[in-house]
Amino acid sequence: MAETEYTTTTPVAMETLWDFVKEMDHWAPFVTGYQHHEKQSETESTWTLKGDVGVLARTLTFRVRITEWNGPERVRFELEGVNEPMTGAGTFTLSRESGGGPAADAGSAPETAAVPAPAPHKGFFARLAERIARLLFRWRHGRVERPGALADATTPAGGDRILTRMTFHLRIDPGGPMAPMINAMVQPMLVPAAEQLAERILAAVEGRPAASENARSVQS
Amino acid sequence: MARAPSGFDLETDVVCCGSGLGAVSAAIAAADLGAEVVILEKAPKLGGVSAFGGGEVFVPANRQMRALGLEDSLEDGRRYFEFLAAGYGSRAHREKLLATLHEAIEYFEDRAGVRWKACQGLPDYYYPDAPGTRASGRYLSVELFPGESLGEWQHRTFLTPIMPMGALHEEMYEWGGLARVTTWNYELLGERITKDLRSFGPGMMGYFLKAALIDRGIPAHPSTPVRELLSDEHGRVVGVRAERDGERFSIRARKGVVVAIGGYDHNREMACMYENMPDWHGVFPDHLHGDHLVFGTEVGAAIASVPPTNLALFYGYHIPGEEAEGKPLYRSSWECGCPHAIWVNRDGRRFCDESFYKDYQPRIRHWDGRRQHQPNLDVFLIFDGNYRERYPLGSFMPGQPLPEGLALEADTPRELAEKLGIDADNFEATLERWNRHAARGEDPDFGKGHFPWSVRLCGDPDYPNPCVGPIDKPPFYGIKLVPVSVGINSHGLAWNLDAQVMHVRGHPIPGLYAVGNSAALLDLGGGYQSGTSNARAITWGYVAGRHAARS
Missing domain, CATH: 3.50.50.60 (FAD/NAD(P)-binding domain)
Structure with a gap:
């Protein structure tokens, strides 16, 4: 199993963000390796991506079925490979949080607790320790927090500033005898892919260019 | 100069x-x-x-x-x-x-x-x-x-x-070679890939x-x-002119310039001319353009050659949608060495020991002087349901659906021959003869499976002849192969x-x-x-x- 989760925050209102993401045509081209997609119904679609596992890129086609549509808070989906022995699942969650600290997030996995909660006005070494902890956490669990996202959320800005927290979680389960090897090849690719998707969505709704260079720097 | x-x-x-x-x-x-x-x-x-x-x-x-x-x-x-x-x-x-x-x-x-x-x-x-x-x-x-x-x-x-990333040569053979790819130790390979053990x-x-x-x-x-070699008035090479980000600059080499930039697989014109082939593809990333022959001859270098007849040319295919380093990936075909697979030419006839590329290379180049014709240049890989149940095709495991556009498929050999555009009568006769002998593990025509090297690489030890098996189970498949060079x-x-x-x-x-x-x-x-x-x-x-x- 290869798995990743990416969380970020934006000053854009949750409803505005939801209006954007609820229509897959808006963000489909932001998916790494996107080739095309086709909607069969409100809950089912077929996607074709160019999957890149570092040394080899291959065209992948898979079916996506939405299993929970609970806007504007959460979407759950499952996926199944058409031409590859592969299944998977994911969630896309939005929540409000105030500047006082991260709000409860229904979509977050329990591992979130492993990331040290940031404190306001941290000193250099505290920030360094947090950065190292996040780095370690990312390496171990393929989970990323957008650099600066938590800081944005916790920076006092003249009162309780409401932010929207967006979390994208994706799990891929390759099948067949080669699954352990495919896992090892896919895992390093999932983290930047999830981050890139989230970043591009935010850039679109915030009306700014996508910070693709920043996205790549997290991978390295 | x-x-x-x-x-x-x-x-x-x-x-x-x-x-x-x-x-x-x-x-x-x-x-x-x-x-x-x-x-x-x-x-x-x-x-x-x-x-x-x-x-x-x-x-x-x-x-x-x-x-x-x-x-x-x-x-x-x-x-x-x-x-x-x-x-x-x-x-x-x-x-x-x-x-x-x-x-x-x-x-x-x-x-x-x-x-x-x-x-x-x-x-x-x-x-x-x-x-x-x-x-x-x-x-x-x-x-x-x-x-x-x-x-x-x-x-x-x-x-x-x-x-296979992370595998050692001898492990690959211990695990059964290419014919036993479903039973390899992928847990171990996954661990090594994660640790980047190469x-x-x-x-x-x-x-x-x-x-x-x-x-x-x-x-x-x-x-x-490197774009060109730089010489002094005595003809000595004293440096190079190279290029970086569109800017050219010169480097003096006080003691020498060593040219080791590979061959010309991706200079199709040069490859077809020097290798005497009408078509050419390369396995490796697209950086082999024969630059050495260009800037070498500019300073008076002689070009030398050996016969291209039996070096290291393979036949293979491109799996639609597969890329490496941003370019279509061509794979050498090793499937022909496994049981339940043969090659035929456009006449529908076999012409070589498919398991031994040193045998098939010169035969591909066979020239029929009476007809001014090279009958074996069009090569078709033929396999069947037996093969698909047991062996991989490129990176596709046994039983896994093949991508659209890779292979033609038919319920009968005749139908397959017609789809491939090969002589159907000859093809049926070829399969009949192959299957008759394959049932006994024999290939009296070309000796497929004769060389232990082929057996080690592609053979299935469950068979009397590890490289020979009948092609008699529908569906029948055919892929038109192309020359695929490995840089030599x-x-x-x-x-x-x-x-x-x-x-x-x-x-x-x-x-x-x-x-x-x-x-x-x-x-x-x-x-x-x-x-x-x-x-x-x-x-x-x-x-x-x-x-x-x-x-």
Whole structure:
């Protein structure tokens, strides 16, 4: 199993963000390796991506079925490979949080607790320790927090500033005898892919260019 | 000829053009004699075709064989190399190759930390038929190389999509070879991939690049192609003009320029002309454009050749949608060596031992002089439901649906023949005869499965003849194959026993060396054996680097 989760925050209102993401045509081209997609119904679609596992890129086609549509808070989906022995699942969650600290997030996995909660006005070494902890956490669990996202959320800005927290979680389960090897090849690719998707969505709704260079720097 | 400018932008002792085995061997050898060296590479990553391949180095009577108690002799190695050469090339070059090979291999083991190991159980191609062959031990490969030890270069070196990442040669054979790919230890491979433990070509180049870049601090510049050689008024090559980000600059090479940038697989016009083939594709990333033949001849270099007939040309295919380094990936077809698979030509007839590419290469080039026709140029891989249940096709496992556009499929042989555009009557007769003999594990026509090397690589041990099985279970499949080269070309720069490039007027060009696949295969002659390309790259790179450093 290869798995990743990416969380970020934006000053854009949750409803505005939801209006954007609820229509897959808006963000489909932001998916790494996107080739095309086709909607069969409100809950089912077929996607074709160019999957890149570092040394080899291959065209992948898979079916996506939405299993929970609970806007504007959460979407759950499952996926199944058409031409590859592969299944998977994911969630896309939005929540409000105030500047006082991260709000409860229904979509977050329990591992979130492993990331040290940031404190306001941290000193250099505290920030360094947090950065190292996040780095370690990312390496171990393929989970990323957008650099600066938590800081944005916790920076006092003249009162309780409401932010929207967006979390994208994706799990891929390759099948067949080669699954352990495919896992090892896919895992390093999932983290930047999830981050890139989230970043591009935010850039679109915030009306700014996508910070693709920043996205790549997290991978390295 | 480009004359050297009055002032150079940069200056060093030795410029190594390329970052494959030949160039890096030369760089290490020169640096160890005190020379200041720089490596210039056209591709955005380092390692060249050496990092993309199998990483076998063919060394008769090597140190590791002795340690394992495997008997061999240099004299038998010499007899085998003469057999391979088939009278072509230069005996003097072969003699010096064999006389220097051990010194070079052991130098890089002892001084550069390359951890060689002998591949046990893998025979010479022509064992046991040819003189001087051995059943095991002559192929050296490397122990697993930790990619992270390359530091900043870890992700700027080529990995290969055509070899199983993280597997060692002997493990691949212990696990049953290509025919038993479903039972390989993928848990172990997954662990090694996660840790970036490299084998095959990437592992071998990892050791060499670490020795050069990390241990010796030799600077390397990817995405920096050499555009021309610079000469002085006496014809000595004194530097290069290279390009980086669209800007050209000159580098003075006080002691020499070593050209080791591979061949011309991706210069289709050059490849078709020199290899005498109407079509050409390459397995490796698209950086082999024959630049050495262009800037070499500009300074008067002679081009030399050996017959292209039986070097290292494969037939293969492109799986729609598969890419490596941003370009369509072509794979050599090894499926033809497995049971339940054969090749036919457009006449619907077999023409070779499909399990032994040394047999099929010259037969593909067969020329029917009466009809001025080459009947075997169009090659079709044929297989059936038996095959699909048991064996992989490229990266697609048994039973996994094949991507659209790769293979044609039919319920009967006749229907398949019609879809492929081959003679249906002949094709039915071919299959009938094949199946009749295959039931007994025989191939009286071409001896498929005769060579132990083929059996080791592709054979299924469950069969009486591990390379032979009937093709009688629908659906029937056919793929039209195309020539797929692995970087070993028949033409290259002419060179002498010091690896100096020869001028068309018969004298060495001072300051210019050619090694690896940029140097004509004068030492190998008319044949090829896996691992000889790497062996000559290491040996002549070692010779060139030392000669340049001492000049």
